[in-house]
Amino acid sequence: MWGVRISRWLRQMQGWGLTLCLLWGAAASAHAGLVLAQARMTLAAKSGAVTVDLPYLWDKSHAGVSGVAEFVFEFDMPTLAPEPYGIYAAKMANGYEVWLNGKRIEKFGELQGPPREDSKLPRVIALGYALQQGRNELRILLRGDAGRQGGLSPLLVDTMPQVQEAHMDVWFWRVPARQGVVIFSALVAIMGLALWLTQLNPQAVPGLRRDRLYLYMGLAEMCWVFRVADSIIEAPPLPVAWWSVLSSLALGGWACLTTLFCMELVRWNQARWARALRVWLALLCLGGLFAATAAWVYVHPMALTIWYGLLGLTFLMFCGAFCWRSMVRLKDLGGSLFGLAMAVNVAVGLLDLYLLRIHPSVTGSSTLYFSSLLFGVAASVVVLMRFRTATTQAAHLQANLAQQVAQKEQELRQTYSRMAELAHSEARSAERTRILRDMHDGVGMHLSVALRQLQSGQAQPGEVAGLLQEGLDQLKLSIDALHLPPGDITALLANLRYRLEPRLKASGIDLQWQVEVLDTVERLDDKTMRHVLFMVYEAVSNVLQHARATELRIKAVQTTAGIRISLTDNGTGFDVQAPLRKGLLSMRERAAAIGAELSFQSEPGQTVVAILIP
Amino acid sequence: MQAWQVFVVEDNPEMQDFFAGCIARAPELGLAGCAGTVADANAWLEAHACNANVLLVDLGLPDGSGLDVIRMAIARNPACEVLVISMFGDEDNVLASIEAGALGYIHKDATPDDIAESILAMRRGESPISPMIARRLLANYRLAPEPPAEPSEPPEITAAAMLSPKEHEVLSLIARGFSYGEIARIQALSVHTVQSHIKKIYSKLAVHSKNEAVFEATRMGLLAGKN
Numbered sequence: 001m002w003g004v005r006i007s008r009w010l011r012q013m014q015g016w017g018l019t020l021c022l023l024w025g026a027a028a029s030a031h032a033g034l035v036l037a038q039a040r041m042t043l044a045a046k047s048g049a050v051t052v053d054l055p056y057l058w059d060k061s062h063a064g065v066s067g068v069a070e071f072v073f074e075f076d077m078p079t080l081a082p083e084p085y086g087i088y089a090a091k092m093a094n095g096y097e098v099w100l101n102g103k104r105i106e107k108f109g110e111l112q113g114p115p116r117e118d119s120k121l122p123r124v125i126a127l128g129y130a131l132q133q134g135r136n137e138l139r140i141l142l143r144g145d146a147g148r149q150g151g152l153s154p155l156l157v158d159t160m161p162q163v164q165e166a167h168m169d170v171w172f173w174r175v176p177a178r179q180g181v182v183i184f185s186a187l188v189a190i191m192g193l194a195l196w197l198t199q200l201n202p203q204a205v206p207g208l209r210r211d212r213l214y215l216y217m218g219l220a221e222m223c224w225v226f227r228v229a230d231s232i233i234e235a236p237p238l239p240v241a242w243w244s245v246l247s248s249l250a251l252g253g254w255a256c257l258t259t260l261f262c263m264e265l266v267r268w269n270q271a272r273w274a275r276a277l278r279v280w281l282a283l284l285c286l287g288g289l290f291a292a293t294a295a296w297v298y299v300h301p302m303a304l305t306i307w308y309g310l311l312g313l314t315f316l317m318f319c320g321a322f323c324w325r326s327m328v329r330l331k332d333l334g335g336s337l338f339g340l341a342m343a344v345n346v347a348v349g350l351l352d353l354y355l356l357r358i359h360p361s362v363t364g365s366s367t368l369y370f371s372s373l374l375f376g377v378a379a380s381v382v383v384l385m386r387f388r389t390a391t392t393q394a395a396h397l398q399a400n401l402a403q404q405v406a407q408k409e410q411e412l413r414q415t416y417s418r419m420a421e422l423a424h425s426e427a428r429s430a431e432r433t434r435i436l437r438d439m440h441d442g443v444g445m446h447l448s449v450a451l452r453q454l455q456s457g458q459a460q461p462g463e464v465a466g467l468l469q470e471g472l473d474q475l476k477l478s479i480d481a482l483h484l485p486p487g488d489i490t491a492l493l494a495n496l497r498y499r500l501e502p503r504l505k506a507s508g509i510d511l512q513w514q515v516e517v518l519d520t521v522e523r524l525d526d527k528t529m530r531h532v533l534f535m536v537y538e539a540v541s542n543v544l545q546h547a548r549a550t551e552l553r554i555k556a557v558q559t560t561a562g563i564r565i566s567l568t569d570n571g572t573g574f575d576v577q578a579p580l581r582k583g584l585l586s587m588r589e590r591a592a593a594i595g596a597e598l599s600f601q602s603e604p605g606q607t608v609v610a611i612l613i614p
Numbered sequence: 615m616q617a618w619q620v621f622v623v624e625d626n627p628e629m630q631d632f633f634a635g636c637i638a639r640a641p642e643l644g645l646a647g648c649a650g651t652v653a654d655a656n657a658w659l660e661a662h663a664c665n666a667n668v669l670l671v672d673l674g675l676p677d678g679s680g681l682d683v684i685r686m687a688i689a690r691n692p693a694c695e696v697l698v699i700s701m702f703g704d705e706d707n708v709l710a711s712i713e714a715g716a717l718g719y720i721h722k723d724a725t726p727d728d729i730a731e732s733i734l735a736m737r738r739g740e741s742p743i744s745p746m747i748a749r750r751l752l753a754n755y756r757l758a759p760e761p762p763a764e765p766s767e768p769p770e771i772t773a774a775a776m777l778s779p780k781e782h783e784v785l786s787l788i789a790r791g792f793s794y795g796e797i798a799r800i801q802a803l804s805v806h807t808v809q810s811h812i813k814k815i816y817s818k819l820a821v822h823s824k825n826e827a828v829f830e831a832t833r834m835g836l837l838a839g840k841n
Contacts, residue, residue: 495744
């Protein structure tokens with residue numbers, strides 16, 4: 001693809017070269033057209049005509065001076081084709097009037113006064129049928145502005161198609177090709193600026209979130225767009241003086257911004273000397289402003305030429321360092337490509353400097369316009385590479401992230417299960433402690449007492465059976481306590497009755513059961529429920545063992561103060577002031593442990609034990 | 615009246631002798647046989663299931679669960695009534711037994727007279743139930759008038775899983791600790807009616823658990839069919 005384009009480009013260069021040969025070649029060409037390469041010239045300021053050879057370059061003959069010159073050509077047209085004729089000139093600048101046989105054919109710009117436009121392009125002047133068979137006199141009044149590449153190239157006088165053909169070859173490279181460069185550069189500039197505006201790095205400090213690389217790229221290409229467009233605009237919207245200063249600045253801006261871009265690209269932006277280089281670049285731009293203005297004010301291009309030289313030198317040095325850094329040190333594809341583009345452009349730029357300013361020729365045309373395309377291409381490659389890297393990084397990051405999340409989840413699960421296990425084992429250990437205590441105080445005690453009685457040999461079978469029965473009852477209650485629904489006092493009492501039913505029946509006590517539907521007490525956990533269960537058990541057990549009662553009323557009601565459980569019996573009663581027996585003492589302890597109120601009222605025939613659970 | 619034949623499955627030889635003794639002393643009861651393991655019990659049921667009117671079975675057997683013996687006995691002889699021997703009458707074991715088809719349970723520490731009496735009471739149509747079990751049943755099974763939560767559920771299962779208002783009332787009172795006699799007074803029923811309610815609840819639960827198994831199987835079958 002590129003190979004094909006380059007070879008086509010070379011072919012066209014070749015064709016262009018041939019045309020130039022043709023124009024500059026001897027008049028004894030096989031071509032029917034007439035080449036006028038010699039004229040009688042009269043300067044407006046002086047008198048007396050001199051014979052000059054074309055091309056005539058104004059700055060070469062009148063450095064630092066502007067003026068008007070008159071070129072007179074006298075030539076014979078032995079035969080005339082029955083077609084309109086025309087004149088082709090590769091250069092006719094900076095303003096002119098064309099007269100043929102005493103009649104004005106064409107005018108471009110003004111011959112006097114400040115310049116408003118510049119004839120930068122090759123010209124075709126239609127003569128129509130104004131040529132005469134035989135002797136003709138062509139008079140060209142040419143305005144030459146100092147330092148603005150004025151001058152006159154050899155003229156080709158031929159039929160219009162021939163003239164057009166000669167013109168086309170040069171014109172193509174002067175206009176449409178440069179328009180192409182403008183469009184391409186504008187696209188690259190828009191891409192750069194759009195990337196600068198849209199690509200934000202949220203992790204960077206505020207003010208540095210946007211990537212300056214893209215800004216430099218966009219602005220550099222914008223400058224270049226201006227510079228190239230200027231070469232095809234003949235009537236600028238500003239006075240020519242200011243316009244040409246802007247054009248010089250655009251070139252300087254392009255070069256400096258490209259340098260800044262390169263510094264970002266190879267991460268030189270943090271280097272110690274980077275600041276110095278930036279200052280130098282700023283000075284260079286400022287110097288360009290002065291040089292261009294000076295070239296205009298003092299009507300001498302030398303300052304501008306020196307400035308171009310400085311620019312070229314700066315880039316020659318920078319280019320060397322940059323190529324070394326990008327190609328040898330970093331081995332970065334985008335950077336290397338850019339280094340290559342820069343090397344080509346610096347070479348072309350210096351060549352241009354020589355051909356256009358130091359040793360100008362009439363048809364000299366800047367090759368830099370086309371070699372600069374390499375920058376655009378390299379910049380696009382850089383952007384593409386960056387996006388590829390970013391995409392790859394993002395993909396890696398995502399994969400990493402997924403992996404990390406999975407790992408964290410796993411860790412979390414492990415921690416959770418460890419904690420659950422810990423909590424479980426704690427709960428188990430607390431449960432074990434409680435059960436052991438119940439076993440120790442309840443079943444264990446009853447079993448050991450029964451055993452001692454049996455061992456003593458004085459055991460009363462009824463007493464031993466009673467002890468064992470009580471032990472078994474307590475064991476059953478302990479097991480029930482494991483299943484008691486937390487806070488459900490109704491279930492607790494119901495279950496206790498169910499367990500003690502055989503003993504109550506055996507004791508012959510008439511039980512009155514007055515248990516209401518009670519609210520669930522949220523704050524009672526299984527530990528507290530156990531305390532309540534054994535408190536009530538203890539109270540019933542006391543009645544069964546000591547009270548010798550015939551009636552027992554168990555009542556549970558919901559009051560505003562909480563749940564009130566009362567056990568009323570008609571037994572012998574006990575002295576509530578006397579030191580408490582072990583059973584009653586443990587009831588007190590349990591009540592204190594769960595914040596319940598325990599009260600005893602006793603007289604013979606009526607004993608009330610009340611438990612209030614708030 | 616012909617004596618009821620009781621088949622005892624109990625691994626502890628002393629307890630087995632004790633139960634055998636209790637049964638032998640009761641004139642209305644006869645000892646059909648004894649077994650100490652699930653294997654022996656199943657082998658005996660294989661041959662003599664029809665001879666046993668009552669199965670008295672311990673749940674913790676050396677080679678498996680007494681629940682398997684219950685299922686085997688009911689499969690062989692649906693008329694056989696099952697009593698479970700339970701040390702503590704704890705909810706989980708009792709509920710599982712009821713769902714397997716048991717009609718009641720007796721405690722190991724009951725007096726010899728109580729044991730014979732429990733078997734005879736069951737024969738009369740009584741079933742004991744503890745407040746804790748009643749509470750669990752109330753939590754697990756819905757009251758009949760409530761609309762089924764899941765319309766797609768097969769209706770016969772829903773019906774079995776529900777309690778009639780009367781049954782619900784009786785269970786609630788049991789859960790509050792009232793005796794059958796007190797419930798009969800409160801509800802203005804005979805004690806016999808209260809007991810028949812309880813027995814009905816038992817059989818509903820056994821049917822429900824069976825239906826649930828069938829339903830599960832059907833559902834899985836349907837799923838497999840869809841796949």
